[in-house]
Amino acid sequence: MxxxxxxxxxxxxxxxxxxxxxxxxxxxxxxxxxxxxxxxxxxxxxxxxxxxxxxxxxxxxxxxxxxxxxxxxxxxxxxxxxxxxxxxxTPILTPAQVDDLFEFRGLIEPWAAARAAQRRDEAGLDRLRAEVDSVSTLPAGESYADYQDLAGHDDRFHRQIAELAGNHQLLRAFARTHCHLHLFRRRYTAPLGSATVAEHRDIAAAVAEGDPDGAYAAMEAHLERARQRLT
Structure with a gap:
């Protein structure tokens, strides 16, 4: 080009x-x-x-x-x-808007992770494992060109959890927020990326093991840590 x-x-x-x-x-x-x-x-x-x-x-x-x-x-x-x-x-999300977004996610995503662990199937788990394994290297830079692929992974991972939960209303509500795009736009650092991927692995492992309590706790912890990293 x-x-x-x-x-x-x-x-x-x-x-x-x-x-x-x-x-x-x-x-x-x-x-x-x-x-x-x-x-x-x-x-x-x-x-x-x-x-x-x-x-x-x-x-x-x-x-x-x-x-x-x-x-x-x-x-x-x-x-x-x-x-x-x-x-x-559009303006960048304010701290109050970030809080609102994480409050919304905290209500629906831990439940979705627990439900995904209960309703999991091999095809869905294969897609989830492939998504987690797709992140081979983490971006060192802080421009959108550097972290674009990681932001895409973040969005796909959380959508796949919602899909495994089998609730289409939840999936549509989550998709409408474009939350990962706006949170990454607000702030991205390399440590944020490495922590995100590690936490995704914990969630995926609990879902694959059919452990709804573990999946709920792993997603809840991930969202709270992400909130702390971004505020």
């Missing part, structure tokens, strides 16, 4: 930031990922304007994939559209 300079409103003038230009064969996805990186890394700051024309010029594409990307980012809570003003980046 070729690099293109990105400028945006809301930050002082300085050296242009280079971001990869999207490849033709995956244009829509690459434009989405390029803008997402700018948001997650705060190159375009919270509440900064997302100008369709400026982004199209910077990424050297038409406005169509930019608009499609912004709609998708809006559905994830990373962008918002206001009448007569267009798109802007």
């Amino acid at each position: 070729v690099n293109a300079p990105v400028h945006h409103a809301g930050k002082p003038a300085g050296p242009a930031v280079l971001v990869p230009l999207p490849a033709r064969q995956t244009l829509t996805e690459d434009v989405y990922q390029a803008i997402k990186r700018l948001i997650m890394d705060h190159v375009i700051p919270p509440q900064g304007r997302l100008s369709i024309d400026q982004l199209a010029r910077d990424l050297r594409v038409s406005s169509t994939p930019i608009r499609e990307a912004l709609v998708r980012l809006e559905s994830e809570g990373l962008a918002r559209k206001e009448p007569l003003r267009g798109y802007s980046v």
Whole structure:
């Protein structure tokens, strides 16, 4: 991919930031990922304007994939559209919002882990083990490009626990929060990543053993430790 300079409103003038230009064969996805990186890394700051024309010029594409990307980012809570003003980046979660999110997760996810241990099946356990084993190396850097794969693993792991629990309402409620995306956006460090993966292994082991009490306790401990790491 070729690099293109990105400028945006809301930050002082300085050296242009280079971001990869999207490849033709995956244009829509690459434009989405390029803008997402700018948001997650705060190159375009919270509440900064997302100008369709400026982004199209910077990424050297038409406005169509930019608009499609912004709609998708809006559905994830990373962008918002206001009448007569267009798109802007959403604010980062406040400490109070982080507390609310963990309170919600603390109510449903330990129960889901216990239920998953009761309802587990071999196909589901195989997927869960494969997900835990998929993290071979932990990112050392703190940019979105560094921790993107780990954030994806975090989201998939918790979704798989909800799927094993067999409660589709719970799964939909969890998916709507996009919690891992917003928590990683707020703060990521390498120790956070290593602790997360170790705790996932403990949860998965309890689920695989058919130990609902152990799975509940492991998930509860994981969420409380994650909350402490992020606040």
